[in-house]
Amino acid sequence: MASKAAGKATGGTGRFTQDEQRRDSDHVSFLKHKGFRWLWIALGLCGASIAGYLLIDQQPRPNGGTWYGYTLGTIGFALILWLSLLGVRKRRINPGVWSLKAWTSAHVYLGLSLIVIGTLHTGFQIGWNVHTLAYVLMLLVIFTGIYGVWVYATLPQSLSANRKEMTRKQMLEALTAIDRQLESAAQPLGRAEADLVIEALGQDIFAGGPLARLTGSYPGCATARALKSIGGSSEAATRVTALLEKRSEQLAQIRGQLRIRAMLEIWLFIHIPLTIALIAALTAHVISVFFYW
Amino acid sequence: MFKVAIIGSGPAGLSAAARAAALGLSHVLLEKTDHLSDTIYKYQKGKHVMATPSNLVLRSDIDFDAGKRETILGIWDEQIAGHKVNVKYHAEAKAIRGTGDPIPGSVQQIVSRARDGTKNVKEIQRHAPPYAIELTNGETVMAENVILAIGTQGNPNRMRCPGADLPHVQYQLDDPAEYVDEHIVIVGTGDAGIENARGLAEDPAQRNTVSILNRGTEFPTAKAANVSALMADHEAGKLTVRNESETKSIEPGWITLTTRDGEIRIRCDRIIARIGSAPPRAFVEECGIEFTSEDRGAFPKLSPVFESTAPGIFVIGALAGYPLIKHCMNQGHDVIEFINGNTDLKPADEPIIAAKFANLPGNRSTEEWLEFLRANVSILNGMNPLQMREFMLDSEAKFYAPGEVIFERNAPGSSLFGIASGSVAVEVNPADPSITIPIETGSIFGEVGLISGRRRGATIRAAEDTIVVEISRLAALKLQSQVPSAKKAIERISIERQLLQMFGSGLTREDVAPLVEAAQVQEKRAGEIVVTEGADDKDVYIIRRGSMIVEKQIGDRPVFLSYLPAGSYFGEMAVVDGSTRTATVKAAIKSEVIRLPGEGFLELLEKNPRLRERALKDMEGRRATNAFIEGQKDSFSGAVDLYSKTAQFLVDNGIGEATDVLLIDEKLCIGCDNCEKACADSHDGLSRLDREAGKTYAHLHVPTSCRHCEHPHCMADCPPNAIKRGPDGEVFIDETCIGCGNCQRNCPYGVIRMDAKPPKKPSLLQWMLFGKGPGPGEASYSWRKKAAEAEGVQKPKQAIKCDMCSGIDGGPACVRACPTGAAIRVSPDKFLTFTKLTEDAE
Structure with a gap:
């Protein structure tokens, strides 16, 4: 009701202030969105993860199975699931007050932060197993994504x-x-x-x-x-x-x-199937971890 | 001798004839073609005809309901035959003259204007009825009363060269496939002529030799797409475009042309002349019927019973200003009742008008209320009861208690208010609402919104119990064209208020009175220069409507300095410091300025030192902008050039008259069309923007999408008045749209499309999981057609355009759905600045 009343005060439906801000033109790319907001958040996340990794004494050694490893794994898994929802968000414009540009910005920077979070989660233990498969798939998805950011930033002018x-x-x-x-x-x-x-x-x-x-x-x-x-x-x-x-x-x-x-x-034809494969591998990874716990 | 002759068999004429037949009056219905209701007859096949306004009851002896063109025409043909209406086909009226005695003192003045602006006044003595109606075939029809129901379609312009009256000269082409093996010459290169020529040359199997004559070398009146298609056909040898050619004479089998290289005579079996049509005004005036003003949009002067200034000649339908079918039919019925002596008949719209007064205190009848408004609101004094009724259909009467807000500062609104009783207070200072200026009974307010098309400048509250009449933009425009004194009064008040507003609250009406007296409203066409750099004239200007751009010659080319929206003033620098003009100011779009003589302005400044201070402060701001850009010019001449050219490009593309426009930064656009898809998914499955189409400069792209103009061109000619400005400033089309396509033709930016609302698509989840339906975005035409057929209900084509996603949380979907930030929506006064235009978004 409060917003309705506020709307009354500006004579319309309350969109005037919002519209004026918009018309004042939010003219920046997804990379620069809100003064690199998501870059800073991602850097903070990475910094905290690294600090935790270095400061917390993980026994017997840093590994996905310690409590800190589980924490990183959970954060990583949640991020991956959320990042994959961009595909739905992009096709569902209403309802809700949100902008796809902000989502893309967050997608790029948080996706990149997964390199750090995922790697720390492995504890640098790489092998021929489903766990490493998930890790490698994640890196491939991220690298195709980096290609995507690069073409998005450079090709539109020639288009x-x-x-x-x-x-x-x-x-x-x-x-x-x-x-x-x-x-x-x-x-x-x-x-x-x-x-x-x-x-x-x-x-x-x-x-x-x-x-x-x-x-x-x-x-x-x-x-x-x-x-x-x-x-x-x-x-x-x-x-x-x-x-x-x-x-x-x-x-x-x-x-x-x-x-x-x-x-x-073109990269989307790799990025997306790999994401689906990644989620499948992750599921196998999580189930197997719990099964053999 | 007939009791009544009805000219024109459109909805109004048919309904009148049916009523006359039902009452047993001796009558004749004159129709110039061989079928009834030619305007509707010419609609495209299968067109869905609408029956708006839905709250108006139909009062006619023939039926009408929304439906297909064929069904409606079929019913009318049948019922006209059933009523035994006396129809005379191929009867085109050429002139109507009274055959009785001259009516003393009744002289009709006809003003005709030549192209060079000179006026020619012709006087005609009116004669009493009965009237002799001369037909083009030489016959004469005699009648006591004449009902003119000829609509506004007019007659095609005729060719005037020798031989123009030969039978193979025609003015219409119904079916191009009808003609084979002929030499055909098309005269006129408007859209109609080009389409005819291309149609006739389309199929080589018809073996037609088609030429089209163009007076010059350009095609100023045709759509660009038509012109390029025509030129392609010409290059492919399908037809011949003859530039700089005019017809000299016509004879059977041949035509002689004057061309740049002299006369030529070519074979010609058929001539199709598409050289525009003349509005029926000249014919109507010759009948002794006076119009309300010289304005192109003016209507005939009519009494409450539709009688014109020529006694016994009645005007109804579109020609009388009522373009909707239902209104026309009701008037046809009513006018016959009036002629038959039924004076107690209440108009069919009585309940609609009565409802408008239902909530007002003071128990008056509809007539009393109308009279109350007419007598108390000064600008309405000059209206007659019929005009008041019509006026009230588009207006609202409202009661406000003391302190109640009538409108708020910054709210959009283009209606005009008249105070019928009580008074209002204007909060002139947004920072301190206690400072108010009163406006008293009889006066008006809201005129700035009406004239400039911009948002309300101040909050207005009722000061006591107040009854106001809110006059919609349309009704206000009609009022000004019908009642010249009202137009003058509105103009005067608006100049005075604009002057008072311009200089804050320090001035009184007495202070500005001499300036108001000397002020002059001038119209400026787009690009016209108002003030020239270096000149030493001293006038001050206020922009009343439209907008201006300020340019300065730096080095060898003009540099864009700033954009001035309506409400701004300029030219004061030269007056205050006596210098020559420092920059050139020209109209960005068609505009109106108020010219204030410099001496008067100077006097005002001398009397009011505070005002002088304010003017000096404003000047400082402008000087700083100018100096900044001049300074930049030395160090970053590239950036200034870019700014100047981009600003000019945007103005050329209609941003100058926009209030909210979609732009695409092509340095960021990846071409995913998510904006279009989001648009379609937010609005019934049809996209209202075309991202790719439109012009681009320096990677700034103006797509085909609504600019929400200050004075929307689309609103100009909407029969059901379905185009309105919404609460957030958006220009939208409501559900009463009848699908006539006028708005689409009037929009200079091509942003309106005509289409039927498609059936609902399967949900996103169904598409993602099972591949059901066409997926996000606008479904293909074939999917929509198939789905509509499966649904079985045929939906009418209606006009659709951007509504700025009104009612959708978060604002415009096109902007929200852009993944890279390429799509932005801006307003010119905020965006046409140096910082905005040169900033690096990437």
């Missing part, structure tokens, strides 16, 4: 520059328009050259598989082939060459877009 204010739909429409012109322009060409154009027009522009998509290199590109082979100084040939050049530029933009998007997303 924007490549787009040149065009939407995906407009890029495809531009290609269709070029193709329509190519089709009629190629009518006067000879059989062999016309076939090259037909092949270029007929080729699926997405052909080439994931590798081509990631590298942006399409060795089988029929447009490039046609461009190389069609020569001559006839009016038709010049026009077709010009159009093929336009087409290959348009293809380059579309493929560039695909490449950058693929690089921004």
Whole structure:
């Protein structure tokens, strides 16, 4: 009721103050969010863990099985479960007052802190067992995540520059328009050259598989082939060459877009399945520990 | 000779004709086409027609309920036939003249304006009924009374060259597939002309040779998408765009064109002219009907029984200012009753108006209340009872006890208040609510919100038992166009208040009276310069609506200094210290300024030393900003350039008139479209923003998304008045939307879409675990279509747009759902500053 009353006082539903703050523009990236709030929290967590590890006399030796080891393990397990919930949070916007940027920020820094917490939890005892499997999986998840942070921080600019204010739909429409012109322009060409154009027009522009998509290199590109082979100084040939050049530029933009998007997303195809494997391994790790206790 | 002739067979005309037939009056219904109700007939096939307002009862001899266009037209055709209405098709009225004696002293003045601004006044002597209605086919219809129900659609502009009256010149194209093997010339390069040309050339199997004539080389009146599609067709050889060409003459089989390179004569079997349409005002005025003002939006002057200034000619429907079908039909019914002598008839909206007065103290009847408001609120004095009724439909009467808050400072609101009894107190100083200024009975308040479109400047409380009438923005605009004296009064009061507000509480009305007298309201178009750097004029300006940008020439190019929202003033520096103008001020968007002569301002300053102090202090602040940016220019010229160009870019993209706008920092945007998905999931499964579309400068991207303009363009022409400003300042469309698409056409930023609300999706959990449904975000069109078919209920297409997530905790979902912080929502007065525009977010 108190918030309702406060809302009354500003004339609206109470969002005015909140909106004004927002409009004052919270214009910072997820890494810098709230003056690196989560970085400091993560550093604090790591510092405390290390201090505990050094100061507490663990008997017979530092190990996941001492009370301190259990504490670190519990913190780590809870963190991993919470971090994996980002996938749900991202797809569930309402209800609740929260921001995905804050969640991402916390996800990154707390995730990184797991390197310290997890490692201390092992007590540096590594072996060929399910416990180490969980540890290695965790590190792999974290390293793919680091790649993710790196591409998120560096690639968006080139994505924007490549787009040149065009939407995906407009890029495809531009290609269709070029193709329509190519089709009629190629009518006067000879059989062999016309076939090259037909092949270029007929080729699926997405052909080439994931590798081509990631590298942006399409060795089988029929447009490039046609461009190389069609020569001559006839009016038709010049026009077709010009159009093929336009087409290959348009293809380059579309493929560039695909490449950058693929690089921004590819790591998720490892990060997420590994997370699921990690949670499975962790479950096995926890059960086995309790079973053999 | 008929007792009554009804011109136009839209909902209003049909309803009138049906009533006349039911009463057994001798009547004729004149329709220019070969079918009834042409406007609705031209709706796209299967369109869902709405029946708003739902609280208004229908009073008509023909039925109407929301439904498909075909169903409604079918019912009307059947019932018009059933009532044995005398319909005359292909009867287009050309002129209406009285055939009786000249009416002494009744002269109609018609003012026509040429493009160069000169006025031409023509006078017409009115004659008494009966009226002779001349039709375009040469026939004449005689009637004692005429009901004009022609709507506002108007007639297509006709070609005027020799041969324009040949039968192969047409003004409409119903089905492009109808024509084969023809040489067709399209005249006019608006959207209609371009769409027709492309339609005719679309299928090569039709073997049409299509040319489209463009007077110039640009396409100023067409949508960009249409123009690029047309040019692509031209390049592909499907049709020919002939630039700088005009028609000289037409003959069967041929057309002669004047082009840049001289005359050419080309084959032509058909001409389709799409050169706009003329509003029906000229025709209506020629009939002897006076309008309330010269304003483009003005309506005919009418009596309480819809009679115009020409006795015996009645005006109803959209032309009278009632665009909704139900209103039109009720008026059709009522006007025949009036003509038939039924004077006791109460309008159908009586219960709606009565409900508005139900909670007021003082037991008055509806008529008494209307008269009470009209007589007591000075700006309403000039209205007649019919206007008062119409006015009251969009207004509210409210009672406030002493001390009760009427509105709060910073609350959004664009309505105007009139005090019918009692008085109110304005808390002019937010820090000390005890300092108040009274406003007395008969006066108005809230005019700043109405004019500037910005938030309320002060809290206002009732000082005693007070009855006010709250006039909605729409009703206030109508009032100003109908009653010129009201417009003047509002203007004067607003100038006075703005002057008082500008200088705090130190001044009195007497102090500013001479300045108010000398003040002038000037309209400035976007980009127009108000003050030029280096000039030595001395006037002071207050921004009344819109916004301005301040620029200074540094080195060889203009540098953006600051953004001035409505309510700011400028130009005082030159007056106070006698210098020349230090910077250029120009309108960011279409704006209005109040020009105060420098001498008057100087006098005021001399009389009020405290005011002078304040002005000097304000000036210091501005000088500091200017000096800061000039100083930066030497050390960081890159940053200043970036700031200046980014600010200009944002202003060019409509940020200058925005109140809350979504921007995307493309240095941070990973293209995940989570903003769009969150938007769709927060609002019935449809996204109200298009992230990718829109312009980008220096990695700042303005996506296609609502700017919540100070003066929303979308509100301009909404028949059910469904677009409103909500409690948090958001511009939203409520459920009374009839799906007409006017707002979509009026929005310069393309942020409104027309779509049907899709069925509910399976839950997120079901999708994550079992893959059920389309998942987060907007479902594909095919999924929505299939799900809607499975559900079986056809939902109408309605206008949808951003509502700033009103009613959702935490605010806009687009911003909250951005994982990297790329999406921000800002307001121009806070964001168009040097610090904000040059800060490094990464």
